[in-house]
Amino acid sequence: MPRFFINEKPNEKVIITGEDAVHIGRSLRMKIGEEIVLCHNGMDFLSKIENITDKEVVCVVSSIMQSQAEPSISVTLYQALPKSDKMEFIVQKAVELGVTKIVPVLTSRCVSRPDAKTFEKKRARLKKISLSAAKQSGRGIIPEISEILSIEKAIDDMVKNDLSLICYEKGGASLNSHDFRALKSVGLFIGSEGGFEQAEVDKCISKGVIPIGLGKRILRCETAPICAISIIMNLSGNM
Amino acid sequence: MPRFFINEKPNEKVIITGEDAVHIGRSLRMKIGEEIVLCHNGMDFLSKIENITDKEVVCVVSSIMQSQAEPSISVTLYQALPKSDKMEFIVQKAVELGVTKIVPVLTSRCVSRPDAKTFEKKRARLKKISLSAAKQSGRGIIPEISEILSIEKAIDDMVKNDLSLICYEKGGASLNSHDFRALKSVGLFIGSEGGFEQAEVDKCISKGVIPIGLGKRILRCETAPICAISIIMNLSGNM
Structure with missing residues (x-):
């Protein structure tokens, strides 16, 4: 069933406008009486289409349930910014696989070093990719793309999780040595091309x-x- | 240390020619006395450069050991051919992660349906990607890219493994229900866009x-x- 993310928690009746309304009416050619799922903050609102015009779709919520696709663990990916369009790829795949949030980080070996303003443009694109991957994979939330952080700020943020991990090519324990079923949140830090410097680790x-x-x-x-x-x-x- | 795959099991002395010789001499600018690893069939041959000319590099093997990067389990990926360049991506990542062989398969829902001759061109490119990913990730073998198989032939081949699995979006047990440590070989069948038809499953x-x-x-x-x-x-x- 088609899924649409909405910004506010729906009341009984919801009016969808903009791109999603066009998508429902023109692309999917949905009709009055058909059902869609409205997604907000990890909850699924099963809704029936009551009216469709060129500009809006009116839905009535018939039932509410927790999204079945959301994992029981919250994984935040702290990703040192890689070159070219690799970050877009990482966002798409990480969202499909179930991460809650992605934090781009600037480390010593990042070749791509955009300033905050330049990154904001890139971030807008990454947010679109997150939304699109969330829809396609049936997620109940749109994983957040954070602003770009220095490694110091990233570490301070990361350690707020129940467990925080850094992938280090020169070794470290297997992921099997942690009991993830007992955890609510994990921070995962991955390097860019060339990995991390020893001092960063x-x-x-x-x-x-x-x-x-x-x-x-x-x-x-x-x-x-x-x-x-x-x-x-x-x-x-x-x- | 730079790694180079060689076609034949080396004797004491090995002469490297072609692209690899140019790579060692001109790109890496290696000198007489420096060491490289020659890889053949899962074995690493540590070798010292004895002479370099424009066209060939002469090496002397100093020690032999089993490649440390080869997994203890042989995984063959049976991949229904996807659209565009996705197969190239899959080959690259699967080789990095340690598969032994990749078998492209034609299933009902494959949109891309090359004939055997057209696929041979694509296969040559996939073989190059496998070689390049094997070098980069430090593999001890170059995973084979098979010719393209019908689903019937793929299934007959797949069931020769200790365990064969098909990823099915309408359900199936978790991978945790199998004891992979007790297995020597696994066949893994993945669908193209749109997955499998029920009859195929x-x-x-x-x-x-x-x-x-x-x-x-x-x-x-x-x-x-x-x-x-x-x-x-x-x-x-x-x-």
């Missing part, structure tokens, strides 16, 4: 971030997050 | 292929193999 460890390894093969910076999120979702019982 | 089941699910979020056809291979490598102790 040491800084993370001194604040309580735990190094993990992803096996003996060297994964590209866009493969590592997809791999680690898949494994964490599986170990936490969300796959 | 039934045919697989009747031959002993087991359906598995990858959670409640709908994964794109290029995300599902990366996710499943990551989890299998983790559950088999190879991450």
Whole structure:
């Protein structure tokens, strides 16, 4: 059933306008009486179409339930900004796999170093990709794309999770050494091309971030997050 | 240390020619006395450069060891051919993550349906991507890209593995229900855009292929193999 995210918690009656209204009426050619799901903040509002015009779709909510697709664990991906369009790829895949939030981080080895203003344009695009991936994969939330953070701010934010992990190619324990079923939130820090500098890893460890390894093969910076999120979702019982 | 795949098992002395020789001499600017690793069939041959000319590099093998990066489990990915360049992406990521072989399959819902001759061109490109990903990730073998198979032939091939699995979006057990540490080989069948037809899944089941699910979020056809291979490598102790 088609899913649409809405900004405010719906009352009994909801009026959809803009692109989504056009999509329902013209692209999907839906008719009065057909059903759609309105998604807001992890809740699914099953709704029946009461009226369709060129500019708006009027729906009546018939039942409310928690979104079935949301994982029981909240994973925030702290991703050192990679080159070219790799961040777009990472956002799309991470959202499909169930992350709650993505935080782009500037580390020493980031080749791409946009200033805050330039990144805001990129961020707008990443937000669109998050929305589109959330719709396609049936998510109950649109994962947030944070502003870009320095490594210091990222670490301070990361350690607020129940567990925070840094992927380090020079070693670290297996993800199997953590009991993810007992956790509500995890922060996962992945490097850009070339990984992290030792001093950055040491800084993370001194604040309580735990190094993990992803096996003996060297994964590209866009493969590592997809791999680690898949494994964490599986170990936490969300796959 | 730079790694180069060689076609034949090396004797004491190895002469490298062609692109690899140019790469060693001109791109890496390596000198006499420096070391490289020659890879053949899962074995690493540590070798010292004895001479470099414009056209060839002469190496002497100093020690031999099993490649440390090869997983203990052999995973063959049977991938229904997706649209556009998604197969290239899947090959790159699957090789990084440790698969042994990739078999492209034609299923009912494949939109891209090349004939054998057209696919051979595509296959040459996929083989190059496999080689390049194997080098980059430190693999001990170059995973094979098979010719394209009908679903019937793919199933017959797949069931030769210790365990064969089909990812089915309408459900199936979690990957956690299998003891991958006890297995030597696994076949993994993933659909193209739109997944499988029920009749195809039934045919697989009747031959002993087991359906598995990858959670409640709908994964794109290029995300599902990366996710499943990551989890299998983790559950088999190879991450």
